[in-house]
Amino acid sequence: xxKLIDIPDKYQIEWEGMPEFVQEPQKPFAKIIVxxxxxxxxxxxxxxxxxxxTPKTKSIWHPQLIRGKNAGLKYTDAT
Numbered sequence: 001x002x003k004l005i006d007i008p009d010k011y012q013i014e015w016e017g018m019p020e021f022v023q024e025p026q027k028p029f030a031k032i033i034v035x036x037x038x039x040x041x042x043x044x045x046x047x048x049x050x051x052x053x054t055p056k057t058k059s060i061w062h063p064q065l066i067r068g069k070n071a072g073l074k075y076t077d078a079t
Contacts, residue, residue: 026065028061039055042054042055049062050064051064
């Protein structure tokens, strides 16, 4: 439903005049499926690649993706 009165939302007021920001999604170069006969095989592979894997693990990034590594970055005006 359209608004009867065109009142900007709070975020629109806060972001007034800010430059456009588009973050490209991280797409993998390649993707493979690896199957294990036993849990020991899974644990051996886990040690080999240096990442924690469990029977519930559905996917990983290799090398391991460090989430939030850019969380502390800020963009400021050059003036």
